[in-house]
Amino acid sequence: MSTSVPVHAVEQIVLDGLSKTYASSDGEVIALSPTSLTIEPGEFVAVVGPSGCGKTTLLQTVAGFVTPTTGSVTVGGTPVAGPNPDRGVVFQSPTLYPWLSVRGNVEFGPRARGEKRAARKARALEALDLVGLKDFADKRPYELSGGMQQRAQIARVFVNNPRIVLMDEPYSALDPFTREQLQVQLLELWQRERKTIVFVTHSVEEALFLSTRVIVMSARPGRVIADRKVELPGDDQPGVRSLEVLGTPELAAQKAELARLILEAHG
Ligand SMILES: Nc1ncnc2c1ncn2[C@@H]1O[C@H](COP(=O)(O)OP(=O)(O)OP(=O)(O)O)[C@@H](O)[C@H]1O
Ligand SMILES: [Mg+2]
Numbered sequence: 631m632s633t634s635v636p637v638h639a640v641e642q643i644v645l646d647g648l649s650k651t652y653a654s655s656d657g658e659v660i661a662l663s664p665t666s667l668t669i670e671p672g673e674f675v676a677v678v679g680p681s682g683c684g685k686t687t688l689l690q691t692v693a694g695f696v697t698p699t700t701g702s703v704t705v706g707g708t709p710v711a712g713p714n715p716d717r718g719v720v721f722q723s724p725t726l727y728p729w730l731s732v733r734g735n736v737e738f739g740p741r742a743r744g745e746k747r748a749a750r751k752a753r754a755l756e757a758l759d760l761v762g763l764k765d766f767a768d769k770r771p772y773e774l775s776g777g778m779q780q781r782a783q784i785a786r787v788f789v790n791n792p793r794i795v796l797m798d799e800p801y802s803a804l805d806p807f808t809r810e811q812l813q814v815q816l817l818e819l820w821q822r823e824r825k826t827i828v829f830v831t832h833s834v835e836e837a838l839f840l841s842t843r844v845i846v847m848s849a850r851p852g853r854v855i856a857d858r859k860v861e862l863p864g865d866d867q868p869g870v871r872s873l874e875v876l877g878t879p880e881l882a883a884q885k886a887e888l889a890r891l892i893l894e895a896h897g
Contacts, residue, residue: 641706641793643669643692643826648701650687660851661687664701667845667854672824676837676860679847680892685830686722688852689796692828693719705794715739718792720800722830724779726771732782733758733767739790757785760815762808777804781812788819797829801836810873813840817870834888838862838881839871846888848895855895856888 650662662684669675677685690696692703694713703710705717713719726735733754740750758764761781763774771779780803787795801809817840820827831837837844838860846856862875875881 641671641826643667643794643828644702644704644707645688645692646702646704648688648691648698648703650684650691650696651699662691663851663853665852665854666701667857669826669828671826673843674820674827674841675829675843675845676841677828677830677845677847678832678834678837678888678892679852680849680896681832682850683847684850684852685847686798688847689719689798689828689830692794693717693796695719715743715790716792717794717796718787718790720780720784720787720795720797722798722802724771724776724783726779726782726786728771731768731770732763732774735771735782736767736786736789738786753789754785757789758782760788760819761785761812777808780804781808784812791823792825794826794828797827799830799832802832809836814870814873816840821870834885834892835876835881838884838888839873839876844888846891846895848892856891858884858888860884 645665645667647664647666648662649664652659652661665688677688679685687696691698692710694710694717736754736757737750740753755764755767758767761784763778763781763785766774766778771782774782780800784800801812804812813836829840841860844858844860845854847853848855862871863878863880864871864875
């Protein structure tokens with residue numbers, strides 16, 4: 631993947647000894663063991679690990695929805711004190727407002743910022759077009775399938791043009807065709823705008839295909855067991871990775887190695 635001039639001044643994310651323990655009816659649950667990570671501006675970081683290992687917790691802490699039990703998260707040197715539209719979040723389950731149309735949902739952010747009606751409508755339709763939902767702009771969320779709701783949620787985040795995009799298994803509910811289409815679109819967007827992306831997934835293949843760096847977490851309580859730079863055939867060529875890279879022995883070898891690490895960490 632070739633580099634391009636950054637459009638936005640993106641910022642460094644630093645997790646320093648970050649951990650999270652939740653109180654529950656059966657006592658405390660350690661969701662995340664102390665984790666230290668630095669994510670550079672413009673990186674595309676994928677986080678993989680078994681269910682319950684703290685991936686959502688980690689992402690939600692960076693987003694500002696979850697407060698750390700120990701340690702800290704800073705973005706551009708400033709401690710995260712709560713959610714901010716500069717850190718767009720695509721949640722694991724779609725969270726659309728049922729009383730608004732699909733377009734109304736996508737326009738929510740621009741409207742809150744006082745953007746003019748015609749301009750925000752045009753941008754919302756553009757964002758919906760990007761995820762293949764332009765024809766569903768006037769529908770209500772309940773009239774969409776789960777995968778379509780998820781795509782609408784993605785449009786709702788990207789319309790705000792956040793500098794950092796935090797995505798929690800955004801494509802797991804999609805059919806393989808739509809998933810590949812959105813993966814390629816995301817790579818194009820990332821290359822064009824060099825946003826910092828943190829992308830949680832269960833799929834080691836998806837992690838490798840999309841990212842420049844994969845973080846592998848152990849089973850609960852999660853800790854980082856591997857942190858790898860991703861280089862795939864064709865990365866030195868202009869343009870985004872092509873889906874053909876999925877069939878290469880290089881990708882297969884890296885996939886096997888990461889899968890082995892995850893398996894070993896399971897004990
Ligand atoms: N609000 C909460 N209260 C209590 N425990 C919680 C809460 N949120 C998460 N947990 C617990 O913390 C652990 C990590 O949860 P988390 O949702 O971060 O995992 P995950 O890696 O995202 O899993 P999945 O892949 O299934 O989405 C789990 O054991 C979960 O039960
Ligand atoms: Mg999760």
